[in-house]
Amino acid sequence: MSGDTNWAAIAMxxxxxxxxxxxxxxxxxxxxxxxxxxxxGGGITGFQNGLAIAGDFMSAASFLGISAQIYSDGYDGxxxxxxxxxxxxxxxxxxxERLRNLGRYTFSDVASFRFAQTPVRVLAxxxxxxxxxxxxxxxxxxxxxxxxxxxxxxxxxxxxxxxxMMTLYVLFGGMIATTWVxxxxxxxxxxxASYIAFAVMWRFGFSPEALFARAVEVKTAIAQSAGxxxxxxxxxxxxxxxxxxxxQDPVSAISLGMALMFGTAGLPHILMRFxxxxxxxxxxxxxxxxxxxxxxxxxxxxxxxxxxxxLVATDPGYLDxxxxxxxxxxxxxxxxxxxxxxxxFLGFVSAVAFAxxxxxxxxxxxxxxxxxxxxxxxxxFRRGRVDQAQELRVSRITVLVLAAVAIGLGILFEQQxxxxxxxxxxxxxxxxxxxxxxxxxxxxxxxxRGVVTGGAVGLTLALVLTILxxxxxxGVLGYAEPVFPYGSPAIISMPAAFFTIWLVSLLDRSGRxxxxxxxxxxxxxxxxTGIGASGASxx
Numbered sequence: 001m002s003g004d005t006n007w008a009a010i011a012m013x014x015x016x017x018x019x020x021x022x023x024x025x026x027x028x029x030x031x032x033x034x035x036x037x038x039x040x041g042g043g044i045t046g047f048q049n050g051l052a053i054a055g056d057f058m059s060a061a062s063f064l065g066i067s068a069q070i071y072s073d074g075y076d077g078x079x080x081x082x083x084x085x086x087x088x089x090x091x092x093x094x095x096x097e098r099l100r101n102l103g104r105y106t107f108s109d110v111a112s113f114r115f116a117q118t119p120v121r122v123l124a125x126x127x128x129x130x131x132x133x134x135x136x137x138x139x140x141x142x143x144x145x146x147x148x149x150x151x152x153x154x155x156x157x158x159x160x161x162x163x164x165m166m167t168l169y170v171l172f173g174g175m176i177a178t179t180w181v182x183x184x185x186x187x188x189x190x191x192x193a194s195y196i197a198f199a200v201m202w203r204f205g206f207s208p209e210a211l212f213a214r215a216v217e218v219k220t221a222i223a224q225s226a227g228x229x230x231x232x233x234x235x236x237x238x239x240x241x242x243x244x245x246x247x248q249d250p251v252s253a254i255s256l257g258m259a260l261m262f263g264t265a266g267l268p269h270i271l272m273r274f275x276x277x278x279x280x281x282x283x284x285x286x287x288x289x290x291x292x293x294x295x296x297x298x299x300x301x302x303x304x305x306x307x308x309x310x311l312v313a314t315d316p317g318y319l320d321x322x323x324x325x326x327x328x329x330x331x332x333x334x335x336x337x338x339x340x341x342x343x344x345f346l347g348f349v350s351a352v353a354f355a356x357x358x359x360x361x362x363x364x365x366x367x368x369x370x371x372x373x374x375x376x377x378x379x380x381f382r383r384g385r386v387d388q389a390q391e392l393r394v395s396r397i398t399v400l401v402l403a404a405v406a407i408g409l410g411i412l413f414e415q416q417x418x419x420x421x422x423x424x425x426x427x428x429x430x431x432x433x434x435x436x437x438x439x440x441x442x443x444x445x446x447x448x449r450g451v452v453t454g455g456a457v458g459l460t461l462a463l464v465l466t467i468l469x470x471x472x473x474x475g476v477l478g479y480a481e482p483v484f485p486y487g488s489p490a491i492i493s494m495p496a497a498f499f500t501i502w503l504v505s506l507l508d509r510s511g512r513x514x515x516x517x518x519x520x521x522x523x524x525x526x527x528x529t530g531i532g533a534s535g536a537s538x539x
Contacts (some may be wrong), residue, residue: 009347016351017165020181020358024169027177034388037174037395038105038370039275044179046282050289053273055182057084057264057290058189058297059135059360059422063353064142064330066298070305071312071332074215074240076247077305080423081298083260088294090265092287098441098527099274100283106367107271108375111436114519115448116512120436121375123455127432128268128371130463132364133405134425135269139364140410141421142330143357146350149327149334156411163407166358170365171399175276178362185355190293192337192352193300199340200307208303212241215309222313222323240309255491256423262494263426266433269360269367280530308332311339361406369398413476423488424466431458431493439501441527444520447513450505458497465489 069077103109108124147158204210220237318335337349373394468483
C-alpha cells in the first residue's frame with residue numbers, strides 16, 4: 001500500500017463519523033436525567049447489552065494489538081486472547097446477577113453497599129480513574145497511529161483530533177449514545193474480521209496447517225535475510241508456533257494471565273454496563289451473549305495475525321525501509337485488510353478500527369466521569385444532597401478533563417504496543433477492584449477497614465511495580481535495568497490485596513466492623529433475589 005491518500009478510506013471514515021454524530025444527536029435529545037446519562041435508563045435488553053459489552057471489550061488492543069502481537073511473536077500472542085476471554089465465566093457465575101441487584105450507576109455502589117460509604121467510594125473512584133487512564137492510553141495510541149496512516153497527519157495532531165471528536169460524542173450522548181455506538185461497532189467489527197479471516201483461509205484451501213506452514217517459511221526467510229545462519233533461521237521460523245518468544249519465563253506468564261483473567265472482572269467500564277439492563281436475568285443474558293461474540297472474535301484474531309505474516313510481511317509495499325510496518329507496529333490488521341480487499345475494504349476496516357476505539361473510549365470516559373461525579377462529588381462531598389443537574393454538570397466537566405489527560409498520555413506512550421498497555425490496566429483492576437468486589441460480595445466477615453486497606457495495598461503495589469517494571473522503568477524512563485523484573489505485577493499485588501482484606505477484617509473489632517458484618521444478610525438476600533433493586537426508568 002503506497003503512501004498516497006486513500007480517498008475511499010477517507011470517505012468511509014467520514015461516513016462513520018457522520019453516523020455516530022447522528023446517533024449522538026438522537027441520544028442527546030433523550031438524556032434528561034442522571035439515569036439516562038449513566039445507564040441509558042436501565043432499558044437496554046440482554047441481547048443489545050451483550051453486543052454492546054462485546055463492542056466495549058473488543059478494543060483497539062484486541063483488533064490492532066493482539067493481531068500485531070501474533071504477527072510479531074506468533075503463538076505467544078494468544079495469551080492475550082485466552083486471558084481476556086477466561087474472565088467472562090467469573091462474571092457470569094459469580095458477579096453479573098449480584099452486581100445488577102445491588103448497584104445503580106457504578107461498581108462502587110456494590111462495593112460500598114454495607115460498608116462506610118466515604119472510604120470505599122474514594123478508593124473505588126481512585127482505582128477506576130487509574131484503570132481508565134491506562135486503558136485510555138492504549139486507545140489513543142491506536143487511534144493516533146490509524147489517523148496518521150490514513151491522513152498522513154503528524155502523530156500528536158492525530159491524537160488531538162481524535163480526542164476532540166471522542167469528547168463530542170461522550171459529552172452529549174451519555175450512555176444511550178455510547179451503547180448504540182458500541183452495538184454498531186460490534187456488528188461492523190465482527191463482520192470485517194470474519195471477512196478477513198475467510199479471505200485468508202480461502203487462499204490456503206481452509207487448511208490451518210497450510211497457513212501455519214507458510215507463516216513458518218516466511219519467518220525463516222526473514223531471519224535468513226537478516227543474516228542468520230540456516231539453523232538459526234529455521235529455529236526463528238518454528239519459534240512462532242510455540243511459547244517463549246514474547247513471555248520469557250513461567251512467572252511472567254502466570255502473572256500476565258492472572259491480570260488478564262481477573263482484571264476482566266474488575267474493569268469499571270464493563271461492570272457499569274450491568275446497570276443498563278432492567279433486571280438480573282437480562283444481566284446474565286448480557287454476559288452469555290458477550291462471551292459468545294468475544295470468543296468468536298478472538299478465534300478470528302489468531303487467523304488475522306498469521307495471515308498478516310504471510311500476506312503483509314512478504315509485500316514491500318506495506319513495509320518501511322527498516323522492514324517494520326508502515327504506520328507503526330499495530331497496523332498489521334489494517335494492512336492485511338488492504339491485501340485481501342483493496343482500497344475499498346481498507347477504508348471500511350479503517351472506519352471500523354476507528355469505531356472500535358471510539359466505542360471503547362466512550363465507555364471508559366463515561367466510567368471515569370461517573371466515578372468523579374457520582375462516587376466523589378454526589379456521594380462523598382455532598383453526601384447525597386445534590387440535584388441531577390449539578391451531577392450531570394460535574395460529569396461533563398470530568399469528560400473534558402479526562403480527554404485532555406488522555407491526549408497528553410497518548411502522545412507520551414506513542415511507541416508502546418497497545419495490547420501490552422491494556423494489560424497494565426487489567427493488572428490494576430485485578431489487584432484492587434476484583435478483590436474488593438469478591439470479598440465484599442461473598443464473605444460475610446469482610447469489613448470497611450479490611451476492604452479499604454486491602455484495596456489500597458493491591459492498587460499501590462500494582463502501580464508501583466508497574467512503574468518499576470521493564471515496560472516503564474526501562475522502556476519509558478530509560479533506565480538500564482528494571483527494579484521489578486516482570487511485566488505484570490498481578491502475581492504479587494492481587495494475592496497481597498486478598499490477604500490484606502482477610503487479615504485486617506479478621507482483626508477488626510471496631511464498632512463499624514460489627515455494623516458491616518450485621519449487614520451481610522440483607523446484602524445477600526437482595527443480591528440473590530433482587531428484592532429492593534432499582535428498576536428501569538419509564539420512557
